[in-house]
Amino acid sequence: MSANRTPTESFVDLLIVGAGPAGLMLALWASKFDMKIRIVDDKSARVRTGHADGMHSRTIEIFQSFGIARDFISRAYHINEICKWNPKPSNEDEIERTETVLAQPQHLSRFPQSALNQGAIEQILEDKITSEGKIRVERNTIPVELRLEETEACSDDQEAEQGSYPIHVTLRNIGEDGRASTPAAAPSDEIVRARYVVGCDGAHSWVRRMVNMTTEGQKTDTHFGVMDIIPLTDFPDIRKSCVIHSKNGSVMTVPREDRLVRLYVQLGETAWDSDLVRPVEVTPEMILEHAQRIFHPYTLNFGICDWHSMYTVAQRLAPRFDYKNRIFLAGDAVHTHSPALGQGMNVSMQDAFNLGWKLGSVITRVMKPEVLSTYNDERRPIALALINLDKEMTKFYSNGPSRQSRDYQTFRDRFAGFVSGTAVCYAPSALVADTSEQSLAANIQLGQRFPSHKVVCSAEANPIHLSDVMLSNGAWRILTFAGDIESPSQLERVQQLGAYLESLKKQYSSPEHTTMEVFLVHSGTRHFNILDLHPVYHPWDDRLGWDYWKVFSDDLQDFEPGQSSPYEKYGIDKQQGCIIILRPDQHVSYIGTMDNFVDVSRFFNSALIRNAVIAEPDT
């Protein structure tokens, strides 16, 4: 075969470069939509051990929304408590425990902060993708050329633009040995024409370089020695996460699965022996020796070291997360920072989770293409906030014992919500309606992810978390908090809303997937017969009958006596109720009264494409 043959050309809706946590999350999300996806990675296999390991509550909620949280939870270490150690005032050569704090307030999420090695997390994602049978990761494959047809990208004709494949990417298989012959064309080269490309290809992102973007920021003087060991020690808190300041440096510990403990051993540049800053030469024993000095008077050794590494913190941020709304970047490709907050893998997957449904909805013609700009608008401020927090946290460690290190609870409280990922809030846009009436649901924050509480599935008398029935499938959710439907006047409002919602669903229905799902949570007795409600709340199917899994009661007393009701937890009036619109990523788009059809219609009209095939309903 000649190396000069014409490469094959194929078409794809979405090409993902990089199959780390961000790329895999994006592939999983995109696979929920009816479109053609490919994902390539230069490595021959996924990460086996070590690397990132922290998983925060929101990331686990996202896993739960794909039905893979239980795989993760059963294997992960749950970080419930953090112990703070400082030098002993009576003898500064020794450390003592000065504080024990809960890792995060319980109300933030039903899932605790957790830790599991990155390899296991990637495996859970890839297994799920594989089991769905639509996509497989193409390994040992790199892109060698990328070109965006500028004219098509700027087309004003929406229809034409959506149907076009303006990105030309040349892919090359580099084989198991991992070396590509870069200059000339290779026999394995193929040209892929893509509608959208996403670079999830790490800190040295090739895709980012192809669009001439450089990240801004700098390498710091802060160095970490990292290792995963099974410790042999008399340190009493070795199975809790610890933040240790000593006169010999700082250590952060994160217990893990399989008896492992992750140690981040950090020393300010002055304390650090300069020959340790050459990563390839660092051995576990060298990191251990530094840790031993910090742990004094406790002993610390290991029989098993599963992984170790050494790196210097670089805090860098890209100026934009997209290029002309056609090429997107996620994860380390656009932000890098220290591991001090355990955020890297989380924010990367959350980038991809923000982007996946938007691309899927645009490609399947449910959503308007211009909405894609919300990806940059929503995620870049998060990365910027993270880097600012990371700078503060890096100083906290490298500056040694301080007032903050002796009042850790106060220090930690400031960023618990951000770190958990549940406090992330997106500003008003085409996807977050500024017409919302926040006061109708005091504890549901417009722009934040919808918090899940237990309700009772009326038809099955089954207590269930609301998020368990709102899995990530690409659908928008309209939650009717119907109030007291045993009041005839309230029931009448609910029925009128039902008729409106039915017409709304028809306007935006898509042959490719369910665009909208309607749920109802009422505050009346759970024995209310749901078949008395408008059929939009329990849709009929000629083969499957009624849908019994959309109507819920807040009456949990038979199952969780003494607990406050979901209406109380959400801060919603039990008589009047309200409606809440959730985006496919569970963020709150809109809060309004049950009668305000105008604002609901206006909201959807600004984000979604009305299905022209179906005539306007009469109602």
Next chain:
Amino acid sequence: MSANRTPTESFVDLLIVGAGPAGLMLALWASKFDMKIRIVDDKSARVRTGHADGMHSRTIEIFQSFGIARDFISRAYHINEICKWNPKPSNEDEIERTETVLAQPQHLSRFPQSALNQGAIEQILEDKITSEGKIRVERNTIPVELRLEETEACSDDQEAEQGSYPIHVTLRNIGEDGRASTPAAAPSDEIVRARYVVGCDGAHSWVRRMVNMTTEGQKTDTHFGVMDIIPLTDFPDIRKSCVIHSKNGSVMTVPREDRLVRLYVQLGETAWDSDLVRPVEVTPEMILEHAQRIFHPYTLNFGICDWHSMYTVAQRLAPRFDYKNRIFLAGDAVHTHSPALGQGMNVSMQDAFNLGWKLGSVITRVMKPEVLSTYNDERRPIALALINLDKEMTKFYSNGPSRQSRDYQTFRDRFAGFVSGTAVCYAPSALVADTSEQSLAANIQLGQRFPSHKVVCSAEANPIHLSDVMLSNGAWRILTFAGDIESPSQLERVQQLGAYLESLKKQYSSPEHTTMEVFLVHSGTRHFNILDLHPVYHPWDDRLGWDYWKVFSDDLQDFEPGQSSPYEKYGIDKQQGCIIILRPDQHVSYIGTMDNFVDVSRFFNSALIRNAVIAEPDT
């Protein structure tokens, strides 16, 4: 190849005939022990749809003990509530709801009664067995000859008997078409010499016939039409389990996974159209027609019928569950009854769960062979009680509306504990010590399975169910409820007990597996440093360090505020504590004070084989 060749001969510790729920449970349990096991089944594949579907709390607890409950729970329907329907007094042609009752009291178990088709349950068991890689089900294989060498079976020499393989079984592969050429020898025949054989081969058990045993009892006049449908109906309780008495017969409904509902349509012999009693001719439409008359005035139809069957209840019981303590029978092979209590699959798997660890412990020389007689002594009374209850329940359905059908809660309360499986209690024997002091733990019943409550793993600050750390691995568990270890005198008692327990563990240690595990639950603050306790409570390993997962606190306040503590739930004194010995199947063997070493030693000496290799400890 000649059909007259000498069959190959091989040796096996345990041969299991039949790979239904009982056989698979036995294989899974036995695989935890270091021994050679084979399991054969005449069918070419496992059950796909229909058949049994009820899973009661104790069975789910057993699944949990093998780490497979979450696979089950996430797919199963949870039966929380039962609706009772009776004829409307004002119009007996119609039915009305007369009662709504909770399926079982919450304190019985953390797992609710559930329903999932038998095929899925068998798949979960077989997947687990396969993933462990020690055994695979040999399908299309039947035993054609079985012979027990009487002399060896009766040997008085324990060593010789344990080493012998007195059961000769000829196995034959019958191919995919399922027909064996019974009279002559076949080319595929092989002789297996087994130490023990268990027949889990159903109501028509071949193994049972080989030992000349017949079940006693009779076929009744009670007939069930059974079907799994996705209902199209306006009946408001279709997604709850219902017990319906009408003037046209009775129906029991069990909602299921994937929108299915199981209907048991039962009619007394007088009401039943006699041509329906020929099972092969019964169609789903015929069963539906009867159901429709019972559901009147509600409509009932289906678009999809997943499975249907028709059968006549036979209540039969075998005179013994073993033959000379060498050949055992479990499940339908020794007891059959109606599906009215949803017990069949449960009691069958529970038989196997009672037997598996006993065989494993005897074969690996941990336990004395005579203890095997407890299988018959413990399980036959359960089957007898079940059949008596089943007779009552069958009458309840076939007799039509009655006083009991109008006071269902009272009727149901009588057997909730038995049905859940958690009330099953084994009488004193070599495995249940009559020297126990029941009053030390008011809510832990000697002979019953140990109820699980949440405690806090001190080292990890992690709330966890006790049963989650006592998985089924063949080990006996000594639970030290250590009381208030912040009191110096109590701590001293705990340390002395620790020294005793260490010597005890050494006496019975086995090279094949862990014979005993020691756990400690104290009532002091969860911040107590567990390394201050005797090492038997946190054993050391030179490569893995301390074991941090054996000491627990009852201080749950940080995690579940307002809940009563485990000591209160168990009814154990918070100062004095007690010790509890659990069998490998989680049944309570012994309850005593922390100082009564004599009775503990006596108990183990009666059941276990002391390891002769290790010298008596000095202590």
